[in-house]
Amino acid sequence: MKIEDVYVWDINAKWLGISPFQLMENAGAGVAKVVEERFGKGLKIAIFSGTGNNGGDGFVAARHLSFENDVTLFLVGDEANIRSEEARHNWEVLKKLDFVKIKVLKDSSQIKALNLESFDIIVDALLGAGTKGEPREPIRSAVEKINECVGKVKIVSIDLPSGYPSSVCVKADFAVTFQWDKEEYEGFERVVAKIGYPKELYHLVGPGDAKFALRKKGEHKGQNGKLLIIGGSEDYFGAPYLAAKAASYIVDLVYLAMPEYPARRINDPDMILRPFEGKNFRGEHFEKALELSKGVDAVILGPGIGQKDETQSFVRKFIKSREKPMVIDADALKAISEDLDIL
Incomplete structure (x- = not known):
């Protein structure tokens, strides 16, 4: 299936009563489960989140991982720019937790000064599938900083490596993508995590189908x-x-x-x-x-x-x-x- 199918299914799932909050919770929990199954627990984990819904998945993953790991979340950008209601909700929850360390990085100079070699795992939740072209600052500096750790630290991307398919993208060991693999993805390992879409979505035509059927380029x-x-x-x-x-x-x-x-x-x-x-x-x-x-x-x-x-x-x-x-x-x-x- 294609990336566009995700957007159609999200709209149709909401029509069936499955909220974006539920899907984000399941996505973040799915990432945390894969990380612990692959690498164990008691780890030092850095999570780099952007201000979009990919970052929101990172907020949820940070909460789940913090139960049995030492987690630091780096928000790349201004918290005022956290866009969706569900991402904003999970950010506010995260700020109330004592066992997740949070650092807000608003410009590239703060990112370039980071030393990440003490971490066992880096989770990349900077950019999702909706972004086009090469990442802009400060996201670009965050991608470059993560890539300095290739071969030293395990790197896991949420949905896809941030910046993909441009030449400036995270060099992840693998990505945790959701519900199904995507036709557009190639050149990196994917692990598929189910996030609660019901089977009915394969068989119905809902408002998401109508919206994208009418959409034209321009x-x-x-x-x-x-x-x-x-x-x-x-x-x-x-x-x-x-x-x-x-x-x-x-x-x-x-x-x-x-x-x-x-x-x-x-x-x-x-x-x-x-x-x-x-x-x-x-x-x-x-x-x-x-x-x-x-x-x-x-x-x-x-x-x-x-x-x-x-x-x-x-x-x-x-x-x-x-x-x-x-x-x-x-x-x-x-x-x-x-x-x-x-x-």
Whole structure:
């Protein structure tokens, strides 16, 4: 399987109720178990952690290893830059422990001054699979410092050697990777540790699959899809808003077309509203709605749109003139239930 599959499975696992906190705990515990199985206990261990989730795995590993080993954790970077909630949580836990020594290294001069020869094992938790190119400072200096110990100290990387596949990467004895080996990994030994993904993830299609199926290369807003949602009425505003909010997680640009009366009840700065005069959609709104649809890739028509006669007429007219892929939902289905020929 590929690196991208990890991100898909993480999202789908969360959908099944398996939190990122659980996965990080299992990953760090898995690393600690492999280290002790390979090398024993009563060891002096240095763990180099970055501020990302790979570093978070290192925080957890440090806690588990500290029970029967002498552990020092080197945080490379500023703790204010610890990004995810789960990594931040495990860092705060670590700071409360008396039996894990912590040293924060914010610049390369502090790293270059280190002497690591007294350690039996170095655990590399600096960078994960999401980084590209050669490591930047101060991570680069940490990689070079770890590599000074090759042949003198056992070096274990979490998931993959930091910096891989660039020329500036940790020269690990092996890496503990999670759940399965990755197609992209070669040229270094891997030990696979299970972290609690259920077998069901092999067989389901979840939000992670949808997100990555729609992702395209590029950095331009809208390159991952533009969607128009037409809905809402004087009685209903929640359904079109929730549809737009859900779509926004996987589509770059979501436009929500609503009558201005229910639109006033939406106070979300991230929502792109396109209000129409009045309380309900009417025939006179047809041209404006059709023009909006020309600038998107697909349309959702109907959530909360209501069953007023004038609205039902608008729905039928819009469907007859459709030019883009369309999902017809809720009250819009009732508008065409007796005249399916317009489809």
